[in-house]
Amino acid sequence: MTGNGGYRDSALRPYVITGGKFRPSRAALGVETLLLRAETAGPLPVTATRESRALVRMCERLLSLAEAAAHLKLPLSLVKVLASELVDAGYLVARSGIPQAARPDMELLQEVLDGLRRLR
Amino acid sequence: MDSADSADRYVPDSVRQAVKVLIVGAFGVGKTTLVGSVSEIEPLRTEETVTGAAVGVDALAGVEDKRTTTVAMDFGRLTLNDRLVMYLFGAPGQRRYWGMWDGLAEGALGVLAVVDTRRLAESFEVLAELELRGLPFVVAVNRFPDSEDHPVAELRGALDLTGDTPVVTFDARDRASSIDALITLVQSISGGATGPAGTEGTDHPDEAARGPVAYAPRQGERLPAER
Ligand SMILES: Nc1nc2c(ncn2[C@@H]2O[C@H](COP(=O)(O)OP(=O)(O)O)[C@@H](O)[C@H]2O)c(=O)[nH]1
Ligand SMILES: [Mg+2]
Numbered sequence: 001m002t003g004n005g006g007y008r009d010s011a012l013r014p015y016v017i018t019g020g021k022f023r024p025s026r027a028a029l030g031v032e033t034l035l036l037r038a039e040t041a042g043p044l045p046v047t048a049t050r051e052s053r054a055l056v057r058m059c060e061r062l063l064s065l066a067e068a069a070a071h072l073k074l075p076l077s078l079v080k081v082l083a084s085e086l087v088d089a090g091y092l093v094a095r096s097g098i099p100q101a102a103r104p105d106m107e108l109l110q111e112v113l114d115g116l117r118r119l120r
Numbered sequence: 121m122d123s124a125d126s127a128d129r130y131v132p133d134s135v136r137q138a139v140k141v142l143i144v145g146a147f148g149v150g151k152t153t154l155v156g157s158v159s160e161i162e163p164l165r166t167e168e169t170v171t172g173a174a175v176g177v178d179a180l181a182g183v184e185d186k187r188t189t190t191v192a193m194d195f196g197r198l199t200l201n202d203r204l205v206m207y208l209f210g211a212p213g214q215r216r217y218w219g220m221w222d223g224l225a226e227g228a229l230g231v232l233a234v235v236d237t238r239r240l241a242e243s244f245e246v247l248a249e250l251e252l253r254g255l256p257f258v259v260a261v262n263r264f265p266d267s268e269d270h271p272v273a274e275l276r277g278a279l280d281l282t283g284d285t286p287v288v289t290f291d292a293r294d295r296a297s298s299i300d301a302l303i304t305l306v307q308s309i310s311g312g313a314t315g316p317a318g319t320e321g322t323d324h325p326d327e328a329a330r331g332p333v334a335y336a337p338r339q340g341e342r343l344p345a346e347r
Contacts, residue, residue: 030223062130064197066164067131067161067164075167095135095138112204113307113310114200116302119200
C-alpha cells in the first residue's frame with residue numbers, strides 16, 4: 001500500500017484505503033482473467049494510485065491477473081480489487097475465463113484436451 | 121525488474137480465453153515441481169491473503185483463528201492453442217490454507233490432488249475437503265524413487281476414495297507424465313466423452329450416466345457477477 005497520503009481519486013480511494021479487502025462491485029475477476037489496457041481509454045486521473053498506474057502499464061499487452069500481480073510483486077487480493085475497479089472505469093478490458101456458475105462446455109473441454117495432447 | 125526479456129512474459133494477443141486447474145496437496149508432494157515441469161513460462165510466485173475463518177472449520181475444536189495470513193502460491197502457464205491458455209495454480213493443502221482455495225477454485229476446470237504415498241495420511245483431509253466442496257478432482261500419485269509400488273486399487277482403499285474418483289500415478293519431474301495427469305483430469309471432467317479412457321477410473325460404469333461433474337455451489341457462496 002502507498003502509505004503516502006494526498007491521493008484523492010474518488011473511485012479508487014475506497015479500495016485503497018481498505019487495503020483491498022473491500023469487495024469489488026461489478027467485475028468479478030479471477031486470478032486467470034486476462035487483462036489488457038483499453039485502447040480507447042485516456043490517461044488515468046492524476047490522483048490514481050501508483051499501484052493502479054503500474055497495473056495499467058503492466059497490462060499494455062495481454063497478461064493474466066495473477067501474472068500481473070507476480071510481476072508487480074503485489075498481493076493478489078489487492079490486484080484483484082484494483083483490476084476490478086480499472087475494468088469498471090474502462091481503463092482495462094478483461095477477457096474472461098469460465099463463469100463461476102457455468103460448467104465448461106464439451107467443446108471447450110475437447111479443445112483443452114487436444115491442446116494438452118499436442119504439448120505432450 | 122523490467123528486464124530485457126520482459127516482452128516475453130506476455131500472453132499472445134490472439135488468446136481469447138483462459139482456463140485454470142488447481143493443484144493441491146500436502147507440503148512436499150511435488151506441486152511446485154509439477155508446475156515447473158509443465159509451465160512454458162518460468163513459474164511465478166504470488167501471495168494471497170487468507171483469513172482464518174476457513175470453510176470446513178470444526179466449530180467444536182475452535183482452533184481456527186481469525187487472523188489473516190499470507191500464503192505464497194506458485195503458478196505456470198500453458199498455451200493450448202492460439203486462442204486458449206491454461207494456468208496451473210499450486211496451493212497448499214493444509215487446513216489453514218483452505219480459505220485460499222475459494223478464489224482459486226472459482227471457475228476452475230478441476231483440481232489435481234497430488235499425493236505422496238510415503239505420507240498418505242497427510243492427504244486424507246485434503247481429499248475429504250475436495251469431496252465436501254464437490255470440486256471435480258483427480259488424485260495424482262507422485263512417484264518418488266523410494267515409493268513402494270502400490271496397486272491403484274489398494275491406494276483407492278487406503279485413501280477411502282469414492283468409486284468414481286480417478287487415480288493416476290505420475291512423475292512430477294517429467295513433463296509428459298505431468299501432462300498425462302492433466303489429461304486424465306480433463307477426461308474425467310468431461311465424463312469420458314472427449315476421448316478414449318486411458319486411465320484407471322475413467323471407465324467407471326456410472327460415468328456416462330453421471331455426465332460432466334457439476335460445480336456444487338457451497339452454501340453462502342456469492343452469486344456470480346458478470347465476467
Ligand atoms: N525424486 C523425486 N523428487 C521429487 C518429485 N517431485 C518433487 N520432488 C522433490 O520433492 C521436494 C518437494 O517437492 P515440491 O515440488 O517443492 O513440493 P510442494 O511442496 O508440493 O510444492 C523437492 O525437493 C522436489 O525436488 C518426484 O517426482 N521425484
Ligand atoms: Mg511448493
